[in-house]
Amino acid sequence: MKVAVFSTKAYDRKFLDKANETVGHELTYFEPHLNEHTATLANGFEVVCAFVNDQLGSQVLEILKAQGTELIALRSAGFNHVDLRRAGELGITVARVPAYSPHAVAEHALALILGLNRKTHRAYNRVREGNFSLEGLLGFDLYGKTVGVIGTGKIGSIFARIMFALGCRVVAYDPFPDKSLLGTVEYVALDEVYQVADIISLHCPLLPETEHMIDAAALEKMKPGVMLINTSRGRLVDTRAVINSLKSCRIAYLGLDVYEEEGELFFDDLSQEIIKDDIFMRLLTFPNVLITSHQGFFTEEALHAIADTTIANISAFATGQGTLHRVSAQKSA
Numbered sequence: 362m363k364v365a366v367f368s369t370k371a372y373d374r375k376f377l378d379k380a381n382e383t384v385g386h387e388l389t390y391f392e393p394h395l396n397e398h399t400a401t402l403a404n405g406f407e408v409v410c411a412f413v414n415d416q417l418g419s420q421v422l423e424i425l426k427a428q429g430t431e432l433i434a435l436r437s438a439g440f441n442h443v444d445l446r447r448a449g450e451l452g453i454t455v456a457r458v459p460a461y462s463p464h465a466v467a468e469h470a471l472a473l474i475l476g477l478n479r480k481t482h483r484a485y486n487r488v489r490e491g492n493f494s495l496e497g498l499l500g501f502d503l504y505g506k507t508v509g510v511i512g513t514g515k516i517g518s519i520f521a522r523i524m525f526a527l528g529c530r531v532v533a534y535d536p537f538p539d540k541s542l543l544g545t546v547e548y549v550a551l552d553e554v555y556q557v558a559d560i561i562s563l564h565c566p567l568l569p570e571t572e573h574m575i576d577a578a579a580l581e582k583m584k585p586g587v588m589l590i591n592t593s594r595g596r597l598v599d600t601r602a603v604i605n606s607l608k609s610c611r612i613a614y615l616g617l618d619v620y621e622e623e624g625e626l627f628f629d630d631l632s633q634e635i636i637k638d639d640i641f642m643r644l645l646t647f648p649n650v651l652i653t654s655h656q657g658f659f660t661e662e663a664l665h666a667i668a669d670t671t672i673a674n675i676s677a678f679a680t681g682q683g684t685l686h687r688v689s690a691q692k693s694a
């Protein structure tokens with residue numbers, strides 16, 4: 362099939378070409394994000410392959426439909442950026458990569474926790490400059506601390522097991538508890554997670570009911586000195602409220618791999634540009650905030666799996682054989 366790949370980086374090309382080697386779809390790579398201005402690039406392509414910060418609202422879907430697109434093949438698990446209802450109305454199929462390496466994201470959440478706690482990023486710079494002082498680098502033992510996990514699906518369950526293995530007490534909230542975690546995780550009410558956890562890590566999807574779930578009221582319930590980690594989706598967190606909590610010292614550590622307005626920033630080298638997002642720039646001024654630009658998924662294993670499943674989804678759509686990991690307004694697979 363003719364496939365227009367948006368938001369392409371060199372690594373996408375490398376892994377998709379490899380996965381496509383023996384399959385032979387016609388892949389055309391475009392660097393820009395997909396939006397209403399760039400959608401015309403996909404004119405005549407039956408398949409549009411998109412990533413997390415591509416825009417797939419009703420306007421873009423209507424343009425794609427008029428140009429002949431039949432399948433949106435997402436290179437992500439999350440599909441909150443697609444207007445699934447409109448896609449269904451237009452008869453456009455949407456497929457995703459339901460799981461690639463949940464370990465990659467769970468381990469990145471741990472990396473943020475350890476980095477924030479033991480300040481390895483700061484120590485690295487100090488030592489390189491001949492500054493061997495330990496002032497300001499004091500951490501705490503993770504052993505014995507209470508970790509709150511919000512969402513114990515594929516990623517959250519692995520994260521919970523990692524933290525349990527480190528000797529933490531793990532409490533969790535999920536409307537659909539995972540029975541296989543009993544003995545590792547204590548399922549409690551969401552408010553109790555907020556109240557008892559020393560570290561809270563978000564692993565639930567962005568849905569209308571979870572948007573800004575971490576708002577001023579939720580933050581007010583948390584332990585003073587809490588560490589908050591978000592490797593899930595930026596809009597789970599009301600960033601303005603979090604900044605207030607950093608200022609009042611209720612949040613003592615903040616680790617973000619995702620940010621509400623990351624579409625304007627993440628994945629690109631903006632080091633020569635003026636960044637106009639004042640909220641984001643305010644976050645960067647706190648010494649106890651560690652931000653990575655949506656790299657939780659970014660491991661060899663995950664990129665192989667993303668490329669393989671994306672190509673397999675396109676083939677399944679083309680031939681009607683094999684598994685098509687379809688998402689629709691009603692259900693996902």
Ligand code: NAI
Nearest residue numbers: 439512513514515516517535537564565566592593657658
């Ligand atoms: P999943 O679908 O396997 O698990 C999500 C869990 O959240 C489910 O158990 C579900 O019952 C639960 N949940 C639903 N509503 C909830 C609520 N209101 N409160 C608490 N829990 C709720 O998803 P998966 O694969 O574990 O992904 C989790 C998140 O990680 C997603 O938002 C995804 O977009 C994000 N993600 C981030 C990546 C990164 O690079 N940083 C890469 C891949 C995924």
